[in-house]
Amino acid sequence: MTAPARIRGWCPSLFRPMESGDGWLARIRPERGRLPSALLRKVADAALRHGNGILEITNRGNLQVRGLRPESIAPFTTTMEEAGAAVGEGSRILISPLLGADPSLAPDLLALADEIDRALPESLSAKFGVLLDGGGALPLSGIVLDLVIRWTGADWAVNGKAVARDAIATHIRERATGLARVSERAGHPPKLGRHAGFLLLAPAFGQMRAEALLTLADLAETHGDGALRPTPWKSIALAGVAWDQAPTVLQAAEKRGFITDRNDGRLSLITCAGAPACARGEIATHDAASALAASRRAGDGLLHLSGCVKGCAHPGAAPVTLVGRAGQIDLVRHGKAADTPAFRGLSLAEIPATMQSLPA
Incomplete structure (x- = not known):
């Protein structure tokens, strides 16, 4: 090691x-x-x-x-x-979560993923990521990495430009370090709950206990295809669940603390681990997020709660960003965690009224 x-x-x-x-x-x-x-x-x-x-x-x-x-x-x-947990270690590819369970995905997706892995130069940064979106019932819309390969329904596009299927690996091999990063609008995460052929649920703020994971593993084996499929929206897909069994599975997951209701207020918040889990965290973000979620709905504007100015959970701008600073909270409007705050030194109790006073 x-x-x-x-x-x-x-x-x-x-x-x-x-x-x-x-x-x-x-x-x-x-x-x-x-x-x-x-x-x-x-x-x-x-x-x-x-x-x-x-x-x-x-x-x-x-x-x-x-x-x-x-x-x-x-x-x-x-x-x-x-x-056997190291099998996927060498790959840089974020692939469609329903691979092997969704017949509407692009053809030959698994073979293409293998070709891309072989084509990527070893000299690339460890942070370099490849998105391979095969469409289907759970497309990776709104997700952008360094290299974005999408199935358009008839052909393929590499960072927004059409490339023939048989030429993708060569295209990447020759241009991976010089491709301009694609610019896309942020998409909305897929809704939680029951879908045709799969269920989607989420651990609160992306975090769960091992005992809760064991419950999901049991549910996947008894009611699904025997696997869990993590998504880049910090949710989990369970494929192969029969339509009439879905309520039973969702209820069992909810009892273990997973979010299954697409209107849950916690879904409008993005937060990091915060203190004490992260050494950089200056507030307990999960406690704060749970308190704030009580007065919110999933459809409310995005609220980013960051334990420090790094903003790891959401590097981009948000309508409102709350930033921990020495146990108190700074509020940034339409910006990132490191941007200049509109308000400084707020307590958690002051946040709801302060947010209500903000202009639309």
Whole structure:
């Protein structure tokens, strides 16, 4: 195992965990978007034995294990390797979550993903990401990475330009480091709940306990196709659930703390781990977000709550961004976490009235 790194500006992985406020964190990349229930049980057990039992869905559809200790990193990594969790480690591709479960996806999607992985230069930054959107029932609309490959329904586009299917790998091999990043409008996350062929639910603010993950693994095995599929919207898809079984599955997931109601106020908030989980966090973001969510609905304008000025959970601008600063909160209008606040030093109790006073 490579030694744990303390370098900023890179992505942690299974083999290179990163230090955070509650210990070290490691990420498990699904193999082509899919995490089998048998693997998830081993991940949940390892998170309890070697970490603090908290897991997260990242905005690249990875599963993140928190709270590892220096002495538990090596046994955790070994356990995960033996369980088969390292299979997806070498890929940079964020692929359609319903691969293998949605017949309406672009043809030959799995083979194309393999070709793209082989075509990418090894010299690319560890943060370099590829989006491979095969359309279908759960398209990756509104998600943008360094390299964006989308099925348009009749052909393929690479960073917005049409490219023949057989020429995509060569196109990438020759131009990957020089392609202009595509500019797209932000899309809306797909609605939670029951869909034809799959269910979509979300851990509150992207975070769950290992025991809750075990419940989902059981539900996927007994009612679905035996796997969970993390999405870049920090939600989880369960494929293969019969239409008449969906209410039973959603109710069981809701009892474990997952959001299944598309109108839940927590869905209008984006937040990071915050204090004490993150060493940079200056407020307890999850406690604050839960309090604020009580008076909000999913359709309200996006509210970004950041534990510090880094704004990791939402690097872009938001209508309102709340930023933790020494236990208090700064409010930024139509900007990023690092932008100049319109209000400084607010308490959590002052936030609702302050937001109501803002001009439309």
